[in-house]
Amino acid sequence: MVGTPLSREGLCTMILFDAEACDGPLPVLTDSALLAVLGQLQGATVAVVDRGLRVVYVNASFARWFGVPGHELIGRRLPDLYGAVAAAAFRPHLERAFTGEKVTYQRLVQEPGGRSVWHTISLVPWFSERGELQGLISSALPVHELQSTNEALRDAHQRLRAHMDNSPLAVVEMDADLALVHVSSRGQQWFGWRVEQHAGRSVLDLPGLETPAGPLAEALRRLQAGQELQNRVEATHRHPDGSLFHGVWFNSALLDAQGRTVSIMAQIEDVTELVESTQRLRDLARFDTLTGLINRGALMAQVDQSLSRVRGSPQGGQVALLFLDLDGFKLVNDLHGHRAGDEVLQWVARRLASAVRQTDTVARLGGDEFVVLLDNAVSDAVVQQVLSRILAAFDDPFVLPQGPVRLGVSVGVAVYPQVEGTVDELVGCADQAMYEAKRAGKGMVRYAEVAA
Template sequence: MNDRLSYSSALVESLPAPHLLEIVTRHTGATICVVDNDLNILYANEAYANWFKARPSELLGRTLISLYSEAARVQFQPHINRALAGHEVTYQRQICGSDGQEVWFSISLHPWLDRDGQVGGVVNSALEVHELKVTTEALRAANQKLFSHMENSPLAVVELDAQLGLVHCSSRATEWFGWHHASHQGESVLNLVGEGARVTVLRKGLGQLLSGAERQNRVEASFVRPDGSVQHCMWFNSALINLRGETISIMCQIEDITERVAAAERLLHQAQHDSLTGLLNRGAFIVRAQEAVSSLDEADGATDGVVILFMDLDGFKGVNDCYGHHMGDTVLRLVAQRLAHVVRAGDTLARLGGDEFTILMRGNPSPHDLKLFIERLMQAFATPFALPDTDGVRVTLGVSIGVAAHPPLPAQVDELLTRADHAMYEAKRGGKGSVHYAVPSPV
């Protein structure tokens, strides 16, 4: 290393100063000129002179004012003035070449000092950066276009770093979630979304991208808004991977699917509920009963069991015959309301159709508790039902109940429901307001 330095020093010392200056100024790739305080050109290299289709010697003594147009002077004069005041100045501007083409240059102005230490003028060097400038401008325009798309998108857009820290979020993300990249810069999105089952899938999905197990995924998550309402979102997530296969960035595009979820829930509710009374329908009741049977703990028969009560109204046909089906529908809604006040928490009440209702009781109630519950059901019909818009007309109804329980019957929903139905008809034959058990009464 020392030998190289010694050789370089010896080479510099051996070169005449003019020759060394020529090497430096000709082979730097920059246009160079030196002016005094009056902007008279003291030196110009060949690259600088070529811009004016002249030789360097032809420019000596001329002023910058004479070489440039007034428009050009308006651009560079403030920078020249700063340099003459002793400041180093760097700026970029377009310069029109001899072919009429505008070319971008990076221009550096360095004040030079005379022997008294005063500013004697300026060294002007300009390096063509046209391709870089054009590329940079194209990139800036592309980024601006992308930013505009992000801001105008109906989706919220969130960019995360390799630690899931917030890098950028669109204004829609700010509107929906209250996040802002200025105030939440670098904060983990896991902290921002919070804990709980609503976001568990999102946390797992982002973890899959970080680990490299997936390159992209989509997950559904929901958030509680400040007003207490729930917002459902679909997150479309993609990972940016470097050459080493590491995730360095994650882009999340988030769609608000609250209305879609609400519509699906409405459809599900309609599919599972009786449109007249709002109670569960036959299909939903059977599903609930199957779930109850499937969850039975066979090892503890003393506490696990299910009971199905099948109810049919007594005297309801007379309501339809006397007052019409519209009033009959009203009475069915009133019956549903009274039954709903009787059933216990955890019981399932449903309307199977017509004037038939069922109740699913979980657990294995004692004979005494079951008897008290049935008595409360009967008592719900003790008060006549007032018919609206009929000048005080009231109708009295009763109910016949069939009971099927596991144990002792098999833990099969179809079997229990059928036996309860048959037991209800046996109760009908025994007289209005009767109860019949599918097995001998435990009472």
């Protein structure tokens, strides 16, 4: 910034580059090359100094900075025009220029009126026609608006990055090929992705995506192709420590003037707690909380599906319902309390689950009533085998702290298609058959009557 009247504190150096140059006469500006350079600097604030930093030429813009006619500046040394503060700051630029290098840089300087303005400063070495270094040509052009805009953009970028890092969402930026460009600090924490390690790799190939990439890949592909500007997709991921979490990806595409996707940004929300809470609610609606068996509602739905499948199959098939009621359970509650009764019911559930086949279903309807559903490869012999194992499951007593307790079970059986009807009717028939078994004595089995 030598030779630009940017402030009284100045942009020059107090270093004397050539002491002898200060004692001789001022160079005469007859050099055609120099005059050609000066002619190209229209609109700039221009000064020419010799090797001793003496002003040999200024244009009107330079003179206006100092408020004096230009001829009064000729012969004065830059250290006399500018203060010492800037000397140390600009010494490196001057030294580089006096080695023959063209130097360009920017600086925020203060105008005479006190306004700070950004300028681009150029220091061009001035050589004589014989190739000898005579001095420097300094030109300054205001670039305040551009620099201010760049600073505003930089500040906005920094603020955006800060918001991204402080956001409860993970933010992932990709290019048009889905290659990772940036990941916020939360994204780094959740996925273990690092820009310095994973930049340039497709997000779909990075570790942590537990769910098959199909739905996510398809959602991102639609953005790549310009079919959508934004979409939403759920996916399951794995933290670096191995634990799973569920995420919702809110994706958006940035298009160029031709409508082509140039980048994609994803904001991922961790919905693990919501997913798990929803699953718990579903479990409460489907499972018995005491025994872990499915409840009445879930059983009725499954029986309905089984009947529909058998009825719609050309090969036909059978569906059997075994309705169980414990014998002697009321006495357990009366003698030992409901806590002991609950413990016995849990044991009963485990014994029934061990007695049936893996393809069979055990449900608790409530109280001491259970139902076993047989809907796979059901035959009369299979029904008898399962019944035998169920009855044998009650041969051993249930051991309580108060002592052993023996229970029996009464079973009513309804087999479709021998017993026709709706789900409710089939369950009702098995229930009625169970009461017939109760009346016949403990540990008895009765089949529902087949309609004539």
